[in-house]
Amino acid sequence: MSLPDLFAGIAVGFAIPQVALEVDRLALVKYAGAADDYVRQHWDHPFMIALGYPDVIGHGWLTFAHMCRAVTDWAPPSRATITRYAVRYHKPFHPGRLTCGGTVDSVEHDRLTVAVWAKDAGGSLLATGHVTITPFAGSPD
Amino acid sequence: MATITELQPHLVRLRERIGMTGPAITKKIEAGSLIKFARATGQTDALYLDEAAAARGPYGAIIAAPTYVSIFCHDTLADLITFDLPLSMFLHTDDAVELGPPIRAGDTIDAVARYADAYLREGRNGPLLFQIAEVTLTNQHRAHVATVRVGAVSFDSGG
Numbered sequence: 001m002s003l004p005d006l007f008a009g010i011a012v013g014f015a016i017p018q019v020a021l022e023v024d025r026l027a028l029v030k031y032a033g034a035a036d037d038y039v040r041q042h043w044d045h046p047f048m049i050a051l052g053y054p055d056v057i058g059h060g061w062l063t064f065a066h067m068c069r070a071v072t073d074w075a076p077p078s079r080a081t082i083t084r085y086a087v088r089y090h091k092p093f094h095p096g097r098l099t100c101g102g103t104v105d106s107v108e109h110d111r112l113t114v115a116v117w118a119k120d121a122g123g124s125l126l127a128t129g130h131v132t133i134t135p136f137a138g139s140p141d
Numbered sequence: 142m143a144t145i146t147e148l149q150p151h152l153v154r155l156r157e158r159i160g161m162t163g164p165a166i167t168k169k170i171e172a173g174s175l176i177k178f179a180r181a182t183g184q185t186d187a188l189y190l191d192e193a194a195a196a197r198g199p200y201g202a203i204i205a206a207p208t209y210v211s212i213f214c215h216d217t218l219a220d221l222i223t224f225d226l227p228l229s230m231f232l233h234t235d236d237a238v239e240l241g242p243p244i245r246a247g248d249t250i251d252a253v254a255r256y257a258d259a260y261l262r263e264g265r266n267g268p269l270l271f272q273i274a275e276v277t278l279t280n281q282h283r284a285h286v287a288t289v290r291v292g293a294v295s296f297d298s299g300g
Contacts (some may be wrong), residue, residue, distance in 0.1 A: 023181060034174075034181035035212045041232070050299040051230055062232035065163040065182035068207040077188045077243070078199055082207045086237040102297065133193075 007075070010104055016114060018101035019066055025095050031062045033054040047081055047108060063100075063127050064079040067116040070100045071131045082135040083111065087129030097121035102131070110134055142297045143227040145261055145268045151226055155272060159197070163221045165253040166213070172203045172246035179206045190203035192246070205244035210287040211236070214276055217254035222272045222293060230298040234271065237290040242280075249281040270295040 026124045028042050040047055043055045048056050064087045073083070102116035118126040148158060156191050177190035184206050187194035224231045224245040228236040258273040271294050 019183070024220040027181075031181045035215075037215055039213070039215075041230075053298070057232070059207055061236070062182065064236065065206065065208040069183050071208065072184070072186060076186050077204060078186075081243070082240055084239050085207065086235070088235040089233060090230065 007107075010112065012104055012107060013079055014104040016104070017101045018099055018106075019073060020099040021066065022066075023062070023066075023093070023095055023098045025056065028056065028058055028062070028095065031059055033129055035061065037061070041109065050126065053092070054093040058095065058098075060087075060089045060093075060127070063089070063098065064129065065100070065102060066098060067100045067118050067127065068131060070102055070116060071114055072135065075133055076133050077136070078137050080086070081136055082133050084132040085129060086119040087127050089127045091120075091124055091126050093118070093120060093126045098126075105130070120128050134138075142267050143262060144298070147227070148261055148268050148270060152259060152261050152270065153223050153272075155223070157220060158256040159258060161221065161256045163217055163219075163254045163256075165251055166216050168213070168252070170205070170244055170246055170248045170250060175203045175205050175209065175244070175246055178209050178212065179261040182206055182208065195246075196279060200215050200243060200245055203246040206241070209241070210238060210246060210276075210278060210289050213250070213278060214254075214289060214291055216293065217252050217276050218274050221254050221256045222274050222291075224293075226270060226295050226296055228268075228270060228297050231293055231295040234292040236292070239286040239288045244278075244280070244286060247287075250278050250286060251280075252276055252278050264296060266299060267297050298300040 100118045102114040105115040108115045113132045117128050154219050254274050254276045257275050262269045273292045276289040280286050
């Protein structure tokens with residue numbers, strides 16, 4: 001299946017549907033358990049206050065997981081495969097509203113790249129990245 | 142607050158690690174682990190969450206959500222990247238990942254990390270010490286599953 005068949009009419013500049021959710025401290029605890037990531041910044045409120053932060057900080061990988069989810073909600077794994085991604089975290093995320101989205105920034109013969117972003121409740125840019133997908137080519141075995 | 146000059150010996154010690162690899166770890170991937178991760182990251186697709194539906198799907202089993210590869214970082218990097226520095230805080234700065242075939246329930250994944258780089262920069266509020274490492278994942282078929290490049294920065298929070 002070629003990419004045009006899969007994403008007919010998708011051109012550079014196309015904005016994928018956004019994902020918006022509340023990420024509270026419970027969500028961070030659930031993620032910590034699921035990811036085996038118990039770094040103190042994500043759960044120890046007094047520790048973070050003592051360091052001058054207003055609250056605990058969300059896991060960067062959790063923010064990015066939701067950025068990827070904006071892509072996989074639009075191009076689910078039965079139709080497309082993520083082959084590459086990269087993310088840069090610009091600002092710590094404190095529990096609250098998280099909105100993720102993206103814009104198609106390249107369409108090639110066999111792949112498509114989405115420039116993805118995440119913002120907090122105040123609209124501050126938390127992270128930006130790129131996710132590259134190819135049409136699903138079947139199971140490897 | 143530590144100065145760039147005071148941090149130089151620490152940087153020298155860290156840069157001696159460049160190219161070093163940590164101990165390999167092996168994880169047998171259970172469907173429950175993949176489902177728990179998918180739920181915690183808000184996924185709704187049946188291939189990530191529903192064993193029966195996924196068994197009938199293109200991979201024949203539950204597959205890992207795209208960022209599941211991150212769960213290998215903590216254990217593999219524990220002996221390589223160090224935050225035992227005269228800086229009060231560290232944060233995750235960036236990731237870059239190349240993915241092979243998705244991890245499936247029932248896979249056995251080997252993971253090994255390599256220390257890639259360390260460098261100092263003067264930030265607006267003091268020195269920033271960056272460390273970078275790369276984790277390579279392979280499956281039971283010796284197929285490349287992922288290369289995960291992770292960056293972190295240590296600094297003084299001033300708190």
